[in-house]
Amino acid sequence: MSGDGEARAKPASIRDVARLAAVSYQTVSRVLNDHPSIRDDTRQRVLSAIQTLDYRPNQAARALASSRPNVLGILSATIGEYGTTSAIVAIERVARERGFSISTLNLPDASPEAIGEAVRQFDHEQVAGIIVLAPQVRVFNVIGGLGVRVPVASLHTGAGGTAESIASDQRLGASMAVQHLVALGHQDILHIAGPQDWIEAESRMHGYLDAMFEADLSTLPPIRGDWTADFGYFAGRELSGRRDFTAIFAANDLMAIGLMHGFRDAGVRVPDDVCVIGFDDIPVAAHTWPTLSTVRVDFAELGRRAVMHLLASIEQQPDPEFELLSPELIVRESTTSPAMRR
Amino acid sequence: MSGDGEARAKPASIRDVARLAAVSYQTVSRVLNDHPSIRDDTRQRVLSAIQTLDYRPNQAARALASSRPNVLGILSATIGEYGTTSAIVAIERVARERGFSISTLNLPDASPEAIGEAVRQFDHEQVAGIIVLAPQVRVFNVIGGLGVRVPVASLHTGAGGTAESIASDQRLGASMAVQHLVALGHQDILHIAGPQDWIEAESRMHGYLDAMFEADLSTLPPIRGDWTADFGYFAGRELSGRRDFTAIFAANDLMAIGLMHGFRDAGVRVPDDVCVIGFDDIPVAAHTWPTLSTVRVDFAELGRRAVMHLLASIEQQPDPEFELLSPELIVRESTTSPAMRR
DNA sequence: TACACTAATGTGAACGTACACATTCGAGTT
DNA sequence: AACTCGAATGTGTACGTTCACATTAGTGTA
Structure with a gap:
């Protein structure tokens, strides 16, 4: 399976292409870099020479000569998290289209030391820029001080000064979830939030508060979770004794699913006794019992935007403007009107 | 947030270090590459010069001059898949410890064209080696013919000739799942397999066949799924009419969860009417209704081993030997003895 | 003290590309 | 026909490192 075959010829260089196309190597370089002043037939000749020789520009040489690195670093501490993966795929696509390759560095946890070390590592690898998928507030403090x-x-705050643009999509999504509960007639709505330090957790909680305020409802103190289904489970058992809410908005689907499990074990029925809505629309959300209402955000688009921001910053160009993404509300069995309960 | 400070001086080169340490640049290069013939005080002088100048070797120049790449490519077509992510994290760790950086290329699908293009891309980025996380049989045909x-x-077949070593862990895990069902007293066990082309699907199906054969039970024709919960759901509705099995082994948790949903909607009770066991132990498996019995394989270790194989191959050294991983059987609510049903 | 041999260091070239500048070409103007 | 000017192409060099080879210093031996 190892392809270290036999006649491993040296790969063609720009000069080989030039020779075959009967032009100078510089002309080839111009074709590669889309220079305007190239006659069309010359370009064709070069392109076909490239084709026949299966020529690929040597990235190392390119980076060296231009002294402009062509690698983008992705620093992630949330690889397990849903959304991260689709964002990563999108980021790669865009970056590669723009001629960058991707170097990923996945952290098991987001401790300041680990983050610092990772950033230093990227710095050492001389990447052109770094995209951070570790949306803890302290991460940015660490990086800032570095x-x-x-x-x-x-991915979560937007690059540069446009910190609001991206985060607010999440806030809007959270609002939509709560508005849905309100529209069903719920008044006492509890929020299971993510960890204090997480930007996403804050955004989603803000969305909850926004919607409650707008509906003129009083809020209950949110419960801080850790994103895991296990936490949701224990919270469910814990909360089964309380009667001061009729619906729960969990900051992610995993906690929502655990929550429903906890309620089930405690004899609390969802949605009859308590309604639950999550956030993310992970693949299993459509198949739990009951199936889970949730909100879907286009993480791939978020990733794409993060790259755009970063590239603009690298190329010293004005930050692109994006409109707010519109999250999608997915209504399933876990949310019903309180009137329907017996 | 962008750290493009002000006095961004040109980074120090090897010659600057040499000048400061009063040696030739070649001596500096030797220090960097751990050459034996360096006097200790010289080395110290160089090292301190490196320190004061905050010198970092230019990776592009290094790769260019040595024409010995220091990047490992990870080609993945299964990023969503559970297990892939933990494997990737582990792969990165090991590779970075050994001085390689990681370039990832995630494919949305595993079409031969896409695979071919991706491999070509890596080839032209001049990576030292490629780790493939796209365990379809045809992928290897493509790569082989390339x-x-x-x-x-x-990750799934082992490098070089040791194709069995890694795949067999999965086979063993599948056997354990089926053995568990047999031990509970089930005799008619159906298998929902993965897509025909996938190595993992084959391994797990072989495990099923192994266990059935060993227990001297006759097998039912496996059903080919596509790994998704949605498929599981439709299969569940479809199968609710059949009465020729009392337990199902699904090739992954997602299909198992969908299956249970389908059964539920069709009025078939799990585990009372049919028992279900999955494979992977994804985080929600502990919180579905009923909670899902499954098998857990140490993907991180698999990843680590794949890197070891690859690095051995790169450095032309003998392939490391590993013992079989032992998968872990996780028994939850979805599997009970058929005797218990009423 | 001269000799050989190894340890330690230095020199010139090469890697494959991009950049700055130099040159040639061709069409339009006078 | 000579002249101008921009479009099209070519030439020299630098990027920062490693490699192959050349040189010098250092140690022991006769």
Whole structure:
């Protein structure tokens, strides 16, 4: 399975292409870089030479000569998290289209030391920029205090000063979830939030508060979770004794699913006794019992935008403007009107 | 948030270090590469010069000059898949410890064209080796027919000739799942397999067949699924009419969960009417209704082993030997003895 | 003290590309 | 026909490192 075959010829260089196309190597370089002043037949000749020789520009040489690195670092501490993966795929696509390759560095946890070390590592690898998928507030403090030489963008806050643009999509999504509960007639709505330090957790909680305020409802103190289904389970058992709410908005689907399990074990029926709505629309959300209402955000688009921001920053160009993403509300069995309960 | 400070001076080169340490640049290079013939005080002088100048070797120049790449490519077509992520994290760790950086290329699908293009891309990025996380049989045909210049290893088949070593862990795990059902007293056990082309699907099906054969039970024709919960759901509705089995072994948890949903909607009770066991132990498996029995395999260790294989191949050293991983059987509510049903 | 041999260091070239500048070409103007 | 000017192409060099080879310093032996 190892392809270290036999006649491993040296790969063709730009000069080989030039020779075959009967032009100078510089002309080839111009074709590669889309220079305007190239006659069309010359370009064709070069392109076909490239084709026949299966020529691929040597990235190392390119990076060296231009002294402009062509690698983008993705620093992730949330690889398990749903959404991260689709964002990563999208980021890669865009980046590769723009001629960058991707170097990923996945952290098991987001401790300041680990983050610092990771950023240093990227710095050392001389990446052109870093995209951070570790949306803890403290991560940015760490990075800020590190004196990094390269631009840094985050999936969750937007690059540079546009910190609001991306985070607010999540806030809107959370609002929609709560508005849905309100529209069903719920008044006492509890929020299971994510960890204090997480930007996403804050965004989603803000969305909850927004919607409650707008509906003129009083809020209950949110419960801080850790995103895991296991936490949701224990919270469910714990909360089964309380009667001061009729619906729960969990900051992610995993906690919502655990929650429903906890309620089930405690004899609390969902949605009859308590309604539950999550956030993310993970694949199993459509198949739990009851199936889970939730909100879907286009993480791939978020990833794409993060890259755009970062590239703009790298190329010293104005930050692109995006409109707010519209999250999608997915209504399933876990949310019903309180009137329907017996 | 972008750290493009102000006095961004040109980074120090090897010659700057040499000048400061009063040696030739070649001596500096030797220090960097751990050459034996360096006097200790010279080394110290160089190292301190490196320190004061905050010198970092330029990776592009290094790769160019040595034409010995220091990047490992991870080619993945299964990023969503559970297990893939933990494997990737582990792969990165090991690879970085050994001085390689990681370039990832995630494919939305595993079409031969896409695979071919991706491998070509890596080839042209001049990676030292490629780890493939796209365990379809045809992928390897594609790669084999491509005349790749670099070593390739797979998470699922083992590198080089040791194709059995890694795949058999999965086979064993599948056997354990079925043995569990047999031990409970089930005799008519149906298998929902993965897509025909997938190595993992084959391994798990073989495990099923192994266990059935060993227990001297006759098998039912497996049903081919596509790994998704949605497929599981439709299969569940479809199968609710049949009475020729009392237990199902699904090739992954997602299908198992969908299956239970389908049964539920069709009025078939799990585990009372039919028992279900999955494979993977994804986080929600502990919180579905009923909670899902399953098998857990140490994907991180698999990843680690794949890197070891690959690095051995790159450095032209003998392939490391590993013992079989022992998967772990996780028994939950979805499997009970058929005697218990009323 | 001269000799050989190894340890330690230095020199010139090469890697494959991009950039700055130099040159040639061709069409339009006078 | 000579002249101008921009479009199209070519030439020299730098990027920062490693490699192959050349040189010098250092140690022991006769």
